[in-house]
Amino acid sequence: MTLENRFNLIDEPWIPVIDKGRLSLRQIFSEAGNRGLGGNPLQKIVMTKLLLAIAQSACTPEDDEVLEAIETSDLAKKCLAYLEKWHDRFWLYGEKPFLQMPAIHGLIARRKRKDLDAATNKAGERNAEASAQPKSLGMGFYPDMPAENNTILTQYQVPKILSDADKALFVASLMNFALGGKRTEKNLDTLTDGYAGKTGSAKAAPSIGNFIGYLHSILVGETIIDTLLLNLLSHERIKENAYWTSGLGTAPWEEMPKGEACPIAMRLKSSYMATLVSLSRFVLLEGVGIYYVEGLQYPSHKEGWREPSMAVNAQGATPKIKWIDPNKRPWRELVSLLAFMSAGGGQGYDSQFIRYGLVRFRSRYKRIGIWSGGLKVSTNAGDQSVKQDDDFVESLIFLDCAVLGELWYHQLQVEMDALDQLSKTVWAATNGFFKAQNMTDASLAGQASTLFWELCERSFQDLVDACAAPYDTKKIRSVFAQSAIKAYDTFCPKESARQIDAWAKNRPNLINYLNPEHKKS
Secondary structure, eight states: OOOOOEEETTTSOOEEETTTEEEOHHHHHHOTTOOOBOSSHHHHHHHHHHHHHHHHHHOOOSSHHHHHTOOHHHHHHHHHHHHHHTGGGOEEESSSOTTOOTTHHHHHHHHHHHHHHHOOSHHHHHHHHHHTSOEEOTTSSSSSOOOTTOOOOSGGGSOOOOOHHHHHHHHHHHHHHOOOBSOSOOSOOOSSTTOOOOOSSBOOOTTTOSSSOBOEEEEEOSSHHHHHHHHOOOHHHHHHOTTOTTTTOOOTTTSOOSSTTSHHHHHHHTSGGGGTOOOOEEEEEETTEEEEEEOOOOOOGGGTOOOTTBOEEOSSSSOEEOBOOTTSOGGGGHHHHTGGGSTTGGGSOBOHHHHHHHHHHTTTOSEEEEEEEEEOOEEETTEEEOOTTOOEEEEEEEEEGGGOSHHHHHHHHHHHHHHHHHHHHHHHHHHHHHHTTTOOOHHHHHHHHHHHHHHHHTTHHHHHHHTSTTOOOHHHHHHHHHHHHHHHHHHSOOOSHHHHHHHHHHSOOOHHHHOHHHHHO
16 A cells, blocks of 8 residues: 655644744744744754754764854755755655654554453453554653543643644654653554563653753754854764764654664664654554654663763763753753863863854854753653653853853852852841741742742843853852842741841842952951
8 A cells, every 4th residue: 555645844833943933944944034943942952953853964074173164054055955955754754754754554463463462251252352453642742642541621631633743843852852651552463573671651752861851952053054164063973972883873754763673773872963862652643633652762771871962070980970960940050051161161061062163153242042851751660751840941141252152151150159149148048037926937948049049030130141251140140149138038037026126137248249358358
């Protein structure tokens, strides 16, 4: 049977873009004014990875010298030529559906026959028929399937029929960010004979990690093409990474694996391409649903997995990683992400996209942004889900390239250390306020500190800009001091006489923060 090719991702709009809604791949590379990707934070990093996979396939220079000479217009033209060459591999439906495995049909049919043969009554036959049907895609927000026993609390949790554009975005999200758990198809044969790596609970995709979610960071330019150029890697840089033994690798749509451990799969797993499109799930869209099977398995960061968007400190016996934390917004990690600017920066966290890109291009661009974000998840016995205080997180900070350097970085460190101390002052003052009234609820002090950081976020970009010589940070410190007082006053009322007395005694004294010279004297 010949399957009809439908919904080509090169021609059809499906990618969320700021100010423009949905655009096709061709529009992404042909329209120079596309400012940035839209969608939730995870979809932004997913689409950045996918577009980078296209860009790397179309134009990977031999070394950084060649890379630095590439113009964005040249990169866009090469990507358009690449898409034209591989146009027939970007159909969402057809004989070779994009990032999907039609062979799943055979596995499902085989399991159905076994279940029907084993059925002893009508109920067993109905179960066999039902299990052979594709699963609901759920809401499409997260790279995960809804559990069969989901409790529906709001209208946002009600499964809906996704458009083809949403399905394409969902499939792309599953490849590197699928949540670990038991929602994959059960009791299926493997596509690779003798493969015994699968268990009842599918392993988390490599870019989400098997714990709470990696923090990902990329450089951002004025347009999407600028962003791709800033994060493009040369063959020279790829070869420096010992964990990418297969080099750049081949994009999966050019050469899809035949199974979990076939030669194509093994080459993909050890290549840089796997950090962009990993195929951690084998899927197949069918009707309004999807067949969802565990795909290629990858190691964790402790076992050697590395992505240029991850921030890793590999100095110790066990590598340390920056994780997603909704209570600590990513902009607060800026000092760690830029540790290479310090003389002793080799001992800190390293994000290769940030380090490579800023070293190569800061003389070419006036301002370069650092975007950090992702999705925090909860993990219980290998099963990941989004619940309680889990959430999407993102931050975007722009750097003035003309002032970047060790002096600017040192001043940023000083200011961030001062903000950390200010946060502790707010916590201690709030805690003291309640202790003075024989009330012991440290959680309120923590909430006051959290509110302080939320208020600081509004002015953090001004602080980054103020760290340039001649380091005039008095005005911005005044703003942060007001945020500290507001956080304290919000949680420490002064209505009764007793409250007024406790409020006055514990109100934060910020003279050392506002006048650092006073502290030195």
